[in-house]
Amino acid sequence: MLDFFYPDFYFEKFDEVTVEFLKANNISALLLDLDNTLAPYEMSEPDEKILAYLSDLSKNGIRFAFISNNSSDKRINLFNKKIGAPAFAKAGKPFAKKTINRALSTLGVSKENAAFLGDQIFTDVCAGKFNGIRAILVPPIKDKKNLFFKFKRALEKPVLKRYFRKNKR
Numbered sequence: 331m332l333d334f335f336y337p338d339f340y341f342e343k344f345d346e347v348t349v350e351f352l353k354a355n356n357i358s359a360l361l362l363d364l365d366n367t368l369a370p371y372e373m374s375e376p377d378e379k380i381l382a383y384l385s386d387l388s389k390n391g392i393r394f395a396f397i398s399n400n401s402s403d404k405r406i407n408l409f410n411k412k413i414g415a416p417a418f419a420k421a422g423k424p425f426a427k428k429t430i431n432r433a434l435s436t437l438g439v440s441k442e443n444a445a446f447l448g449d450q451i452f453t454d455v456c457a458g459k460f461n462g463i464r465a466i467l468v469p470p471i472k473d474k475k476n477l478f479f480k481f482k483r484a485l486e487k488p489v490l491k492r493y494f495r496k497n498k499r
C-alpha cells in the first residue's frame with residue numbers, strides 16, 4: 331500500500347531525465363505534469379530549454395502527453411501551442427484512470443513502457459502508481475506559498491526521507 335507513494339526514480343530537474351535514462355529503463359512515453367514540473371505557474375509559454383528538451387525526446391522516439399489537474403484547459407492549450415502534444419486538463423490526479431488510458435492509447439504505448447513525471451507525490455506519483463505506471467519525481471520548480479501547499483509539503487517529507495533511505499546513493 332505504502333508503495334503507492336514512492337517514486338521509482340528521483341531527479342533534481344526534468345531535463346536530468348535524459349533519453350539515455352529513459353531508453354535504459356524501457357520508457358518510450360512520458361506522461362508529463364506541467365506546473366512546477368516543466369515550468370513555474372507564471373510561465374505561460376515554454377522557454378527554449380523546455381522546447382529543446384521535448385524536441386530531443388521526440389527526435390529519439392520518446393512520446394509524451396501533458397496530464398494536468400488544471401480546472402480549465404486554457405493554460406495547457408496555450409503552453410502546448412508550439413508543442414502540439416496530446417494534452418489533457420481536469421485529469422483528476424491522483425486517480426485519472428480514464429485520462430491516463432486515453433493518453434496512452436493516443437500515444438500508442440502500453441503502461442509497462444510509460445512513466446509519469448511530476449513534482450507532487452500525492453498527485454503525480456500516486457497517479458502513476460495507482461494506474462500501474464512507474465513514477466519519476468522532481469522537486470517543484472517554485473512552490474505556491476500558501477498554507478495548503480505548505481501542509482502538503484510537510485506530509486511529503488517523511489515519504490521522501492524513506493525513499494532516500496531505501497535508495498542510498
Ligand SMILES: [Mg+2]
Nearest residue numbers: 363365366449
Ligand atoms: Mg505540478
